[in-house]
Amino acid sequence: MYHPAAAALAGSGYENPVSLAGAHTDEDVTPGEIAVGVVIGRASEYFDFFVFGIACVLVFPGLLFPYLSRLDGTLMAFAIFSLAFIARPVGTAISMAVQRRWGRGTKLTLALFMLGASTAGMAFLPSYATAGTTAIVAMVILRIGQGLGLGGSWDGLPSLLAMSAPPERRGWFSMVGQLGAPVGFVLAAGLFAYLHGSLSEAEFLSYGWRYPFFVAFAINVVALFARLRLVVGQSYAERLQELELQPVSVTTVVREEGGNVLLGAFAALASFALFHLATVFPLSWIGMYSEQSIDEVLKVQIVGALLAAVAIMFSGWLADRIGRRILLGTMAVLIGLFSFATPWLLGAGTVGNNLFLLTSFILLGLSYGQASGTVTSNFTPRYRYTGAALSADLAWLVGAGFAPLVALGLSARFGLGAVSLYLLSGAVCTLLALRINRWIERKD
Numbered sequence: 158m159y160h161p162a163a164a165a166l167a168g169s170g171y172e173n174p175v176s177l178a179g180a181h182t183d184e185d186v187t188p189g190e191i192a193v194g195v196v197i198g199r200a201s202e203y204f205d206f207f208v209f210g211i212a213c214v215l216v217f218p219g220l221l222f223p224y225l226s227r228l229d230g231t232l233m234a235f236a237i238f239s240l241a242f243i244a245r246p247v248g249t250a251i252s253m254a255v256q257r258r259w260g261r262g263t264k265l266t267l268a269l270f271m272l273g274a275s276t277a278g279m280a281f282l283p284s285y286a287t288a289g290t291t292a293i294v295a296m297v298i299l300r301i302g303q304g305l306g307l308g309g310s311w312d313g314l315p316s317l318l319a320m321s322a323p324p325e326r327r328g329w330f331s332m333v334g335q336l337g338a339p340v341g342f343v344l345a346a347g348l349f350a351y352l353h354g355s356l357s358e359a360e361f362l363s364y365g366w367r368y369p370f371f372v373a374f375a376i377n378v379v380a381l382f383a384r385l386r387l388v389v390g391q392s393y394a395e396r397l398q399e400l401e402l403q404p405v406s407v408t409t410v411v412r413e414e415g416g417n418v419l420l421g422a423f424a425a426l427a428s429f430a431l432f433h434l435a436t437v438f439p440l441s442w443i444g445m446y447s448e449q450s451i452d453e454v455l456k457v458q459i460v461g462a463l464l465a466a467v468a469i470m471f472s473g474w475l476a477d478r479i480g481r482r483i484l485l486g487t488m489a490v491l492i493g494l495f496s497f498a499t500p501w502l503l504g505a506g507t508v509g510n511n512l513f514l515l516t517s518f519i520l521l522g523l524s525y526g527q528a529s530g531t532v533t534s535n536f537t538p539r540y541r542y543t544g545a546a547l548s549a550d551l552a553w554l555v556g557a558g559f560a561p562l563v564a565l566g567l568s569a570r571f572g573l574g575a576v577s578l579y580l581l582s583g584a585v586c587t588l589l590a591l592r593i594n595r596w597i598e599r600k601d
Contacts, residue, residue: 192333194387199337200344201269201373201380202307205276206241207345208369209303210437210561212279213238214444215353215451216366220284221293228569231441235562237297238437241304242558246550248308250407253543255309257404262385265312269384272306273377275299280370311546312384313402328476328484332469332526339466339522342436343459344376345369350455402542410543417535420597421548422555423590424482425528427489429556430583432525434576435461435517437561439510442503442568449507457511461518468522481527486591488524493584495520500573528552535594556583 217237218230225233248268256264278299283292348369356365411418436458443454476484495516502513529549536544560579567575 191387192330194384195334196336196340197380197383198310198312199334200340201337201376202272202310203338203341204345204376205272205303205341205373206307207342207436208276208349208373209241209279209300210238210433211345211349211440211455212366212369213437213561214440215349216362217296219362220282221296223285227445228565231445232562232566235437235441235565237293237300239558239562240297240300241307242550242554244301244304245308245553246407246547248305249311249543249546249550250308251305252309252311253404253407253546257406261312264309265384266381268306268309269377269381270306271302272310273374273381275302275306276370276377277374278302280367308546308550311549312387313542313545326477328481328527329473331476331481331529332473335469335526335529336466338432338525339462339469342462346455346459346462348372350452350459353455354452403539405540405543407543407547410540410547414536414540414544417540418544418547418551420535420590420594421544422551423586424485424594425548425552425587426556426590427492427580427584427587428485428521428524428528429552430560430580431492431517431521432557433560434564434580435514435521438564438576439503439514439517441561441565442573443510447506447510449510453507454510454514457514458518461515464515465518465522465525468519469526472523472526475523476527482591482594485524485527486588488520489584489587489591492520492524493581496577496580496584499576499580503573503576535597 213234214231217234218225218227222230222233252264252268255267276299279296282296282299285292288295349366352365352368353361439458440451440454443449444451472484499513502509502516505512529545564576564579567579
């Protein structure tokens, strides 16, 4: 049967789209179907998190912290925002145990149900004026639930897609899963921009902001069935078994190959440091310290996310020509240079704000497109499945989880130079990790 995504991937250099399972059966999964499943799955996860991140600026300060200033209320919302990234490695550890005992399908169903239910539950959240601190506690619990669910949603699809690709096309296939980020952001920002622009302020704060959280649950249901179609298939399981992409306990991976987990996380840190500084942080800073409207910022960010999607695809083409690690190192240098321009751009009014947003999204696309699993080849095959998940968890925690909180808090107190230092530190960590990894490979 003809599949558009499979045809596109075949035309881009993959010569045997059914080689994942040998002889064709009804349960065979083509690379095109894996690509579709990866994008749908990642887009749903990013949508959930971007909906929460945008609401941290537009809704939660007034809803949960009306007794604080706008700045302090936003900082408190960003503190809750970071809890999911703390919970994510715990979710990964639990999910690996669940998968070993009850299977991949059960693990994924439980994880996505928790992620979707936690997100949808936020739509029913009462205000501080109605429920007092109970509302804040409920939000904390639901946010931790999001983190646990996201940690458990690792299905190995990106690793399978990349490892099933020919060596000369690995960069292209590796970027596919990263496309979920701009897709999720465009959907979340577009929905908020429409609601915020169409409703009065009172209507939006009363009920309008709740709709994106309901939509998140529906998107998670669609994503669940799309991914289950793949992960419970016999050919998918056989290919994972062939590549030894099987769950191992987190404690075992940390004990045996903890150094590789750290290298994998820090090699991508420049990309992850930029991630929320291009998406969530600018909404808060520009909204409080600029005359530019939130609706306009969201529209510019949507354009930026579309540019990021193009840049992610270009990164796949470029990585196959110069090497993924060279590209990641080059982008770390460019992000470091960009950090020096950040204070000037965000202090230059609307034109500077827009230039910062568009440039940061382009840099993010080029770097984030190859940030997933760049050094996971360091793992022995037995530990690669769990090791890749843990490396991503750590990169999100260190690089992105606290970025909006740290950037807004320090910049409000010491100026935008703090944002420069944050970005620069991520770039330096990436370059050091890549250098150490190169030294290890030469030594071996």
